[in-house]
Amino acid sequence: MTETRRPxxxxxxxxxxxxxxxxFLLLVPLxxxxxxxxxxxxxxxxxxxAFTLQNYMDLPARGKAFFNTLTLAPLGTLxxxxxxxxxxxxxxxxxxxxxxxxxxxxxMAPFWTSQLLRYYAWMIILGNKGLPSWLAVVGITDVRIIxxxxxxxxxxVYGFLPLMVPPIYVSLEKxxxxxxxxxxxxxxxxxxxxxxxTLPLALPGVATGSxxxxxxxxxxxxxxxxxxxxxxxxxxxxxxxxxxxxxNWPFGAAVSVALVAIMFVTIFxxxxxxxxxxxxRRAALV
Amino acid sequence: MTKHPDHISASKFIDELRRYQKGxxxxxxxxxxxxxxxxxxxxxxxxxxxRPRKAYAxxxxxxxxxxxxxxxxxxxxxxxTKQTGVPxxxxxxxxxxxxxxxxxxxSTGWDVLVPTNYTISxxxxxxxxxxxxxxxxxxxxxxxxxxxxxxPGTIDGVTYAVPKDWGTTGFIVNTKATAENPVSWxxxxxxxxxxxxxxxxxxxYQLTTIGSAAKALGYGxxxxxxxxxxxxxxxxxxxxxxLFGVTSDYQPAMRNGDAAMAMCWTxxxxxxxxxxxxxxYRLGKDGGEIWVDHYAVIKGAPNRDAAYAFLDxxxxxxxxxxxxxxxxxxxxxARVIKLLPESITxxxxxxxxxxxxxxxxxxxxxxxxxxDRAELMARFKSA
Numbered sequence: 001m002t003e004t005r006r007p008x009x010x011x012x013x014x015x016x017x018x019x020x021x022x023x024f025l026l027l028v029p030l031x032x033x034x035x036x037x038x039x040x041x042x043x044x045x046x047x048x049x050a051f052t053l054q055n056y057m058d059l060p061a062r063g064k065a066f067f068n069t070l071t072l073a074p075l076g077t078l079x080x081x082x083x084x085x086x087x088x089x090x091x092x093x094x095x096x097x098x099x100x101x102x103x104x105x106x107x108m109a110p111f112w113t114s115q116l117l118r119y120y121a122w123m124i125i126l127g128n129k130g131l132p133s134w135l136a137v138v139g140i141t142d143v144r145i146i147x148x149x150x151x152x153x154x155x156x157v158y159g160f161l162p163l164m165v166p167p168i169y170v171s172l173e174k175x176x177x178x179x180x181x182x183x184x185x186x187x188x189x190x191x192x193x194x195x196x197x198t199l200p201l202a203l204p205g206v207a208t209g210s211x212x213x214x215x216x217x218x219x220x221x222x223x224x225x226x227x228x229x230x231x232x233x234x235x236x237x238x239x240x241x242x243x244x245x246x247x248n249w250p251f252g253a254a255v256s257v258a259l260v261a262i263m264f265v266t267i268f269x270x271x272x273x274x275x276x277x278x279x280x281r282r283a284a285l286v
Numbered sequence: 287m288t289k290h291p292d293h294i295s296a297s298k299f300i301d302e303l304r305r306y307q308k309g310x311x312x313x314x315x316x317x318x319x320x321x322x323x324x325x326x327x328x329x330x331x332x333x334x335x336x337r338p339r340k341a342y343a344x345x346x347x348x349x350x351x352x353x354x355x356x357x358x359x360x361x362x363x364x365x366x367t368k369q370t371g372v373p374x375x376x377x378x379x380x381x382x383x384x385x386x387x388x389x390x391x392x393s394t395g396w397d398v399l400v401p402t403n404y405t406i407s408x409x410x411x412x413x414x415x416x417x418x419x420x421x422x423x424x425x426x427x428x429x430x431x432x433x434x435x436x437x438p439g440t441i442d443g444v445t446y447a448v449p450k451d452w453g454t455t456g457f458i459v460n461t462k463a464t465a466e467n468p469v470s471w472x473x474x475x476x477x478x479x480x481x482x483x484x485x486x487x488x489x490x491y492q493l494t495t496i497g498s499a500a501k502a503l504g505y506g507x508x509x510x511x512x513x514x515x516x517x518x519x520x521x522x523x524x525x526x527x528x529l530f531g532v533t534s535d536y537q538p539a540m541r542n543g544d545a546a547m548a549m550c551w552t553x554x555x556x557x558x559x560x561x562x563x564x565x566x567y568r569l570g571k572d573g574g575e576i577w578v579d580h581y582a583v584i585k586g587a588p589n590r591d592a593a594y595a596f597l598d599x600x601x602x603x604x605x606x607x608x609x610x611x612x613x614x615x616x617x618x619x620a621r622v623i624k625l626l627p628e629s630i631t632x633x634x635x636x637x638x639x640x641x642x643x644x645x646x647x648x649x650x651x652x653x654x655x656x657x658d659r660a661e662l663m664a665r666f667k668s669a
Contacts, residue, residue, distance in 0.1 A: 044412060044655045046390055061661075064668045128543040144484060146544065147531050229539075230490055230532030233668045241667060244384045245492065246660035 030260070037253035045247025055254035062255060065238040068224075070262070072149055072232070073217040076156035077210050083157055084164035084209065085202075091165070092172035104169065111162040119155060119226040126151050126227070147229035155227040156217055163216070164209040171205025172198070200277065207274040211267060218263055235259050294320050345370045349592040352377040352385060353400040354579070355535070356553065359612035366599050372592045380534045381491050382654060389414050389584075397587040398596060403438035403578045404493070404649035406447050415582040417444045423598035427621070435578045435618045438648070447580035448601070449618040451610065453552030454638065454646060455494050455575040462564040463546040471502035471570040475525055477547065483528040485546040487536045492663035493649050494549060494575060495522070495532075501573035508650035515658055522666045532667055540565065555635050556614035567635045569642045576646035578618065 040050040059066075091103055110118060124130055126146040135143050145151050175198065183193040217223075221236030228234075235255065242252035294302070299320055306316040316322070355378050363374045377396065379385050382405045388394055390412070401409060409415045420426065426448050428436065439447040457474050459466070466481060468474050478486040488495045497507040499521050505514045526532075530545045537554055539545040541562070550558075555567035581600075583593050599605060607625040610617045616636045617623055623631055631637060653659055 041657060044390070044408060045387065061665060062668055123538070124542075127538070229487075229530065230667060231526075231529065238664070238668060241664045244387045245381065246657065246664055247383065247387050247390065248657065248660065 033253045033256050035253075036249055037257050039250040039253075041246075041248045041250055045249075047249040050250075055251045056258075058251060059254060059258055062235070062238045065233045065235050066258075066262075068149075068233055069218055069235045072152060072156075072234070073214060076153050076160070076217050077214045079153060080157045080160050080164045080213050081168075081206055081210055084161055084168055085206070087161075088165050088168035088172055088205075089198075092169050092175070093177070104166070107165050108162050115159060115222065116226075118159065119223065122151070122155050122158065123226055126154070146227065147231045149228070149232055151227040152224050152232050155223050156213075156220075159223065160213045160216065164213050167209040167212070168202060168205040171202045171208075175201055203274060203277055207271065211270070214270075215263065215267070218259065345372050345592050345595055347589045347592065348373050348375055349398065349589055349596055350375045350377065350394075350396045351398045351400075351596070352379065352394075352396045354378065355380070356557070357400070357579075357613050357615070359609050361612070362600065362605055362608055365605075366596060369599070370592065370595060372589070372595075374596075383492070383660070386654065394584070395588055396584050397589050397593040399582045399584055400450060400579055401447060401582055402649065403580065404651050405654055406438050406580065406582070407441060407651045408654050409582070410441055410446050414585055415446055416585040416587075417446055418448065418583060419594070420445060422594040423601060425598045425602040427619075430620045431618045432620070438578060439580050447582040448597070450579045450581050451613075451615040451617055452576065452578040453615050454569055454643070455498070455549070455551055455577065456555070456567055456569040457498075458540065458548050458550040458555050458558060458565055458567045460540060460543075460546045460562075460564060461566050463543065468547070469568060469570075470572040471498045471574070472572060474547070474549075474570070475499065475502045475521060478525050478528050482547055485530055485544070486528065487531045487533055487539055487545050487548045488525075488529060489536075489549045490532050490534045490667070492659050493653050495666070496659055496662060497575060497649070497653075498549060498570070499525075501570055504572070507573060507575060507647040508653050510652060510656045510658060512658060515662055519662050519666065522662075523669045526666060526669045552636060553613050553615040556633065559635055560614070569638060569646065571645065573645045573647060576643060576648060578648075579615075 036047050037055055038051050038053070040048045040052060040054075042048045087107065091100060091107070095103055123146060126132075128146075131145060132143040135141075145154075179197055179201075180193055183197045184190075188196065219236050221234055221240050224232045224234040224237055225240075239252055239255055239259075242248050242255065302311070302316055302319050305311045306313065311319075349372050351374055353376060358376070363376075367373050379388075382402050385399065385401065386405065386408070389396075389409070399409075399415065401415075406415070420428075428445075428448075431449055432452075435449045435452050439445055439449060457468070457471075459468065463485070464482060466473075466477055468477055474486075488498070496515075496518055499518045500507055500509050500514065503514075503517055503521060505511075505518070509515065509518075530539060533539070536545060536548040536550065537558060540548050540558060550567060552567075555565070558565040559567060581597055583590065583597075587593050600609065601619075603619065603621040603625060606617065606619060606622045610622060610626060611630065614630075614636065617626070
């Protein structure tokens with residue numbers, strides 16, 4: 001009997017640090033946000049304890065922000081996945097092992113520079129003196145890219161590509177090349193091999209990468225602020241506005257709760273869909 | 287020194303300089319042989335700026351200054367650090383609302399703040415700034431300030447903030463990019479929805495954006511009347527699709543031609559015009575804002591001694607003049623204006639004619655905390 005009790009205590013103690021971490025740094029702040037969302041704005045801004053559902057009733061006032069985020073974030077994730085997959089495929093399947101690490105470092109290197117600097121660089125490239133002026137030379141005039149949703153999408157793909165490539169790369173690296181050979185032997189064209197063998201086996205990696213990028217894009221505010229110039233408004237921007245400009249903490253808390261709820265639901269269904277498509281015997285994330 | 291001739295030849299000077307750089311001779315020898323030591327002594331007594339400064343003794347730690355972008359002279363701040371041994375950390379904000387949000391969240395660790403006139407009474411009511419001890423920074427002389435600008439900083443006879451500089455809010459037009467000639471805010475918004483569609487920016491700032499739209503419709507700059515705000519919202523939301531952007535950092539857009547017209551503050555206008563003379567700054571004939579930025583000390587500042595030493599240093603007229611020349615915003619201090627070159631004091635952007643200023647209004651304190659204006663701005667940005 002003492003044998004079974006001790007392991008439980010040991011287990012509990014081993015889990016304690018992580019548990020405390022999660023409780024105090026994740027659950028408690030979320031609870032505070034939830035509590036604030038039912039309060040009222042103090043006269044000079046801030047929070048006054050109260051219980052009202054008015055903040056949730058006011059959520060449609062930010063409808064455009066929710067709409068923008070819920071269309072551009074998935075679209076951005078999809079585009080990033082489309083761009084990242086060939087790159088990861090090339091790295092995992094077509095590059096010799098000697099060169100692989102160096103190329104992977106090259107892909108990850110932009111991540112080590114400041115994100116702000118990279119977005120500023122795009123502001124200049126997409127601004128009047130950049131890409132549009134080159135297009136004007138060819139004859140396509142009056143092109144406005146900066147401060148439109150397109151600029152935000154370009155920025156999203158560029159900014160999050162280094163995040164999407166590694167999971168897909170890991171997934172593809174584990175791919176047994178003999179399966180591709182077997183598929184060819186059985187008479188499949190390269191295209192069919194890709195769609196019926198490679199892609200399903202790489203799906204866990206794509207799912208993980210997409211989830212990472214999607215979560216970051218949903219909460220992002222720097223990207224739409226710099227490349228959207230105040231004209232592409234995300235939920236992140238709405239939150240910054242509510243906490244720093246209007247100082248309406250209760251309403252900001254309500255928007256945050258709504259955002260968390262939406263992400264929870266979306267990711268739950270997405271992961272269920274992806275895991276159902278993959279080999280359930282090795283239901284792994286890569 | 288009597289051994290040497292009364293001046294040194296150029297090649298010998300370079301020889302001595304190299305010897306000094308290599309460390310073969312002492313600085314004393316170098317200054318003596320070249321005659322630089324004597325020259326400096328003579329010069330410093332003739333030029334007030336080179337006179338030895340008051341010593342600020344017993345200071346330690348770092349100083350945290352919260353201010354606006356492009357609003358100080360790095361050289362001055364480095365000199366302060368050299369003289370006192372206190373390095374300066376600068377925090378930059380884009381709006382007073384953000385500053386207040388941070389202060390309300392508490393424990394900012396800031397010492398010196400640069401608030402705009404309409405925020406001072408709110409800060410005092412929220413107990414965020416302390417009454418200034420004028421004895422601790424004698425270089426400030428209230429009698430030498432322009433009396434127009436002394437109002438907001440003093441509440442019930444107690445000084446909470448001293449003026450730093452003043453300016454106006456108008457709009458800037460790139461005369462090479464467009465032939466249009468707007469003279470009022472009414473023109474500004476009409477042109478945005480018309481010929482200049484897609485080439486105009488407004489501030490990401492409720493006070494000036496809502497205020498200017500209010501003037502375009504003939505209301506008061508600081509209106510909080512719900513019916514008037516509804517009309518303002520209609521105008522702003524109709525304008526939004528025609529705007530290039532909603533940003534307080536409009537210099538890049540104006541400089542590279544993305545925008546032809548922008549809602550603009552004095553210091554940015556001065557900098558743009560100095561680099562690109564075709565940039566023309568206009569004050570709206572139907573009104574606008576006149577503002578005064580101040581220095582204040584945060585209540586419970588971690589480095590209060592350094593804060594007051596800093597105020598004394600930065601408000602010394604000749605150092606203040608260097609500040610003004612660096613960021614270009616007009617000064618409130620008569621002693622500083624005397625030290626500035628005519629190219630600055632006669633610049634109509636920086637010192638507009640009196641009749642242009644008469645239609646301008648000061649921002650009002652209630653706009654800082656009014657929830658309707660804040661929500662209007664948020665809905666406009668979200669639109």
